[in-house]
Amino acid sequence: xxxxxxxxxxxxxxxxxxxxxxxxRGWTRRAxxxxxxxxxxxxxxxxxxxxxxxxxxxxxxxLIDGAADGDDxxxxxxxxxxxxxxxxxxxxxxxxxxxxxxxxAAMLVEADQFAWALPLAVFGLPAVLAFFPAAGFAVARxxxxxxxxxxxxxxxxxxxxxxxxGHLFTGFPWNDFGMALTSAGPLAQTASLVGLHGLDIxxxxxxxxxxxxxxxxxxxxxxxxxxxxxxxxxxxxxxxxGVFRLGANETQYVDGVALRLMQPxxxxxxxxxxxxxxxxxxxxxxxxxxxxxARPSGLAEVTHLIWPxxxxxxxxxxxxxxxxxxxxxxxxxxxxxxxxxxERDDDGGRSRxxxxxxxxxxxxxxxxxxxxxxxxxxxxxPLEDALRPLGVNHLVPGIWDRGAGPRLLAAxxxxxxxxxxxxxAIFSGETIQRGAADRPLLLLNxxxxxxxxxxxxxxxxxxxxxLRAIEEGLPMIRVANTGVSAxxxxxxxxxxxxxxxxxxxxxGRLPREAAPTVFATYGALAFPALLAFATAMALLGVARRAP
Numbered sequence: 001x002x003x004x005x006x007x008x009x010x011x012x013x014x015x016x017x018x019x020x021x022x023x024x025r026g027w028t029r030r031a032x033x034x035x036x037x038x039x040x041x042x043x044x045x046x047x048x049x050x051x052x053x054x055x056x057x058x059x060x061x062x063l064i065d066g067a068a069d070g071d072d073x074x075x076x077x078x079x080x081x082x083x084x085x086x087x088x089x090x091x092x093x094x095x096x097x098x099x100x101x102x103x104x105a106a107m108l109v110e111a112d113q114f115a116w117a118l119p120l121a122v123f124g125l126p127a128v129l130a131f132f133p134a135a136g137f138a139v140a141r142x143x144x145x146x147x148x149x150x151x152x153x154x155x156x157x158x159x160x161x162x163x164x165x166g167h168l169f170t171g172f173p174w175n176d177f178g179m180a181l182t183s184a185g186p187l188a189q190t191a192s193l194v195g196l197h198g199l200d201i202x203x204x205x206x207x208x209x210x211x212x213x214x215x216x217x218x219x220x221x222x223x224x225x226x227x228x229x230x231x232x233x234x235x236x237x238x239x240x241x242g243v244f245r246l247g248a249n250e251t252q253y254v255d256g257v258a259l260r261l262m263q264p265x266x267x268x269x270x271x272x273x274x275x276x277x278x279x280x281x282x283x284x285x286x287x288x289x290x291x292x293x294a295r296p297s298g299l300a301e302v303t304h305l306i307w308p309x310x311x312x313x314x315x316x317x318x319x320x321x322x323x324x325x326x327x328x329x330x331x332x333x334x335x336x337x338x339x340x341x342x343e344r345d346d347d348g349g350r351s352r353x354x355x356x357x358x359x360x361x362x363x364x365x366x367x368x369x370x371x372x373x374x375x376x377x378x379x380x381x382p383l384e385d386a387l388r389p390l391g392v393n394h395l396v397p398g399i400w401d402r403g404a405g406p407r408l409l410a411a412x413x414x415x416x417x418x419x420x421x422x423x424x425a426i427f428s429g430e431t432i433q434r435g436a437a438d439r440p441l442l443l444l445n446x447x448x449x450x451x452x453x454x455x456x457x458x459x460x461x462x463x464x465x466x467l468r469a470i471e472e473g474l475p476m477i478r479v480a481n482t483g484v485s486a487x488x489x490x491x492x493x494x495x496x497x498x499x500x501x502x503x504x505x506x507x508g509r510l511p512r513e514a515a516p517t518v519f520a521t522y523g524a525l526a527f528p529a530l531l532a533f534a535t536a537m538a539l540l541g542v543a544r545r546a547p
Contacts, residue, residue: 018062018214021059021062021063021066022062022063022065022066023066024066029063029066029087029090030086030087030090032059032063033059033063033087033088033090033091033094034090034091034093034094035094036055036056036059036060036091036094037056037090037091037092037093037094037095037096037098038094038095038097038098039052039055039056039094039098040052040053040055040056040057040095040098040099040177040180041095041098041099041175042098043179043180043183044099044175044179044180044183044456044460044463045179045183045456045459045460045462045463046456046459046460047456048183048184050180050181050183050184052180053177053180053203053207054207054210056091056094056095056177056207057154057177057203057204057207057208058207058208058210058211059091060087060088060091060137060154060158060208061150061151061154061208061211061212062211063084063087063088063091063137064084064087064137064140064141064144064150064153064154065150066083066087067080067081067083067084067087067141068080068141068144075142075144075542076142080141081138081141081142082138083141084137084138084140084141085134085135085137085138085141086134087137088130088133088134088135088136088137088138088158089130089131089133089134089137090130091130091133091137092126092129092130092131092132092133092134093126093127093130095126095130095133095175096125096126096129096130096175097122097123097126099174099175099456099460100122100125100126100129100174100175100457101122101455102452102453102455102456102457103121103122103125103452103457104118104121104122105451105452105453105455105457106121106451106452107121109268109451129165129172132161132162132164132165133158133161135157135161135164136154136157136158136159136160136161136162137154137157137158138157139156139157139160139161140153140154140156140157140158140538141153141157142157143156143157143535143538143539143541143542144538144542145538145541145542145544145545146541146545147212147225147227147541147545148209148212148225148226148227148228148230148541149227149537149538149540149541149542149544150211150538150541151204151205151208151209151211151212151227151231152205152534152535152537152538152541153534153538153541154204154208155201155204155205155208155534156201156531156534156535156538158177158200158204159197159200159201159204159527159530159531159534160531162176162177162178162197162200163197163200163527163531166196166197166427166428169376170373170376171427173196173197173426173427173428174423174426174460174464175460176196176197176199176200177200177203177204177207178196178197178198178199178200178201178202178203179196179199179460179463179464179467180203180207181199181202181203181206181238182199182463182466182467182470183463184239184242185242185246185492185493186238186239186240186241186242186243186246187235187238187239187242188242188467188470188492189238189241189242189245189246189470189491189492190202190238190241190242191467191470191471191519192245192470192471192473192517192518192519193517193518193519193526194518194519194526194527194530195428195429195471195519195523195526195527196428196467196471197428197429197526197527198519198526198527198530201527201530201531201534202234202238202530205227205231205234205534206231206234206235209227209228209230209231209232210228212225212227212228213225213228245491246491246493249490249491249514251489251490251491251493251495251511251512252511252512253509253510253511253512254415254509254510254511254512256303256413257303257304257413257414257509257510258295258301258302258303258304258507258509259302259303259304259306259477259487259506259507259508259509259510260288260295260299260302260304260305260306260505260506260507261306261477261479261485261487261498261505261506261508262284262287262288262305262306262307262308262479262505263308263479263480263481263482263483263485263498263502263503263504263505263506264283264284264287264307264308264481264503265450265481265482265483265501265502265503265504266280266283266450266481266482267450268448268450268451268481268482273313274313274314276313277312277313277314277319277322280311280312280313281312281322281325281326284307284311285325285326285329287503287505288305288307288329288505289329290505292505292507294507294508295507299329299330299331299333300331302333302507303333303334303413304333304334304335304336304411304413304414304510305330305333305334305335305336306335306336306337306444306446306477306479307335307336307337307338307446307479308337308338308446308447308448308479308480308481308485309338309355309421309422309446309447309448309480309481310338310339310340310355310448310481311337311338311339312337312339312340314340315339315340315341315342315353316337316339316340316358317341317342317358317365318342320363323360323363323364323365324363326360326363327360327362327363330360330361333361334359334360334361334411334412334413334414335359335360335361336357336358336359336360336411336444336446337357337358337360337446338355338356338357338358338421338446338448339356339357339358340353340354340355340356341353341354341356341358341368341370342354352401353400353401354370354371354400354401354403355370355371355374355400355421355422356368356369356370356371356403356421357369357409357419357421357444357446359409359410359411359412361412366411366412367409367410367411368409369403369407369409369419369421370401370402370403370404371400371402371403371421371422371424372402372403372404372405372406372424373423373424373427373430374400374402375422375423405433406418406430406432406433407433408433408438408440409444414442414510415440415441415442415513416438416439416440416441416442417440417441417442417443417444418431418432418433418440418442418443418444418472418474419444419446420443420444420445420446420465420468421445421446421447422446422447422448423447423461424445425443425445425447425461425464425465425468425478426461426464426465428467428468428471429471429519429523429524431443431468431471431472432472432474432520434523434524439516440474441474441512441513442474442475442476442477442510442513443468443469443472443474443475443476443477444476444477445465445468445476445477445478445479446478446479446480447461447478447479447480447481448480448481448482449461449480449481449482449483450481450482453482453501454500454501458480458482458483458484458500459484459500462478462484462486465478465488466486466488466492466494467492469488469489469490469491469492470491470492470517471517471519471520471523472516472517472519472520473490473491473513473514473515473516473517473520474490474513474514475487475488475489475490475510475511475512475513476488477510482500482501483498483499483500483501483502484497484498484499484500485497485498485506486498486506487506487508487509487510487511488511489511490511490512490513490514491514495508495511496508
């Protein structure tokens, strides 16, 4: 077949390193894939070494090239598809182990109950997630052809797999490949046009393009292929767009709002013990009332005080003495806080318990939002009927109920708020209710990353939350128990922040919203349009190489 002959020709003239990758078999091939995937995690927060993403995605092209080595079977033959899928699984496994190892820290908070699950968190979850890139490699192999078109085949297959990872089984779009483009401010601005999953397609094309530098040229000469030139031009265009967007839009502020964000840095092992309730509240109030250079008179100048997720180890509405203490401290201001909220079932059964954000003014709870997207194995147990008899439980004590659905939070003195509790902030396109009559003007993310200690996880969480601000053109107020708390403007600029693992306050102003972005308006069309383009380019390559 012409396709096999050309791939063989490319390999014959390639440097020794490329030959070894393409022709590798067995555990050597698996080790190459694993190490390339692990190297890609350096492109993510907090390292933000963007060039690291060239390793997994360039090597991915050569590994899929290798899936056809010595194979003269039809395109739909099972052996090369399985070979490509195997390489994708090992590459994904390396990427997710290196990027998500920090999840094991949560198993050590209550080590007597959950230490046994440490290997499952560090290796088991990555092993499951790796099936998504495996499927992406298999689809790419079906669309494969020599030359630059195979980069688009990888973008179509792996981009679709990333979208599925973000949606199937409640979704887990953590550390998508597109996140490698978001640590550089100008490049990240493209998310205002295409969103995270659009960035996935673009990132795969850009970071896989160097594989085409070794495509065959007449008489063995080296040349820069059209795909590489197109990828470089795309990156420069994205950078120029980002520089223009940031330069043309200075941060504007809402008048009459004086914010104070409180980061208590409370150890997680003490967080949910009711006997510590009075001590925890005293710590919060003492910290919240402190004088700072920006607010010398403490809370007297603050209009809105914000505390993190799950601030109390009890249902605060059932503790009037706590509400009274907060009201005395606020001096007429408003508190927005994470809290457990109880609601009695209509049939008189057990109270339903929600992970919520509550707005307090005086001694009254004047508004609330209940978390919709609960954390699997954290706040609820998938396949509960099968797993609980085996002694498996979720991390957060109690039975947590799902909120009724996304909705705005109306807090006195603030513009309409799109509330996001914990990892609800990682879901692109789901931060606001599409088609609603009123657009939110502020994103509020309260979270508790104390489960994960001083690891890379909280930094990755911040990076993903920041991307939601860029996508929607909305400022974000982010308050985390142990960090990283921040005020972020509508263009993703972090205006103020507190370091991870430190107690402290942020006193600042509320940034204004930007005009609705292209993604906010037409976001549902961005990913399918880019996926269709990548697929069409891959199929065009297949058609050109057909005998």
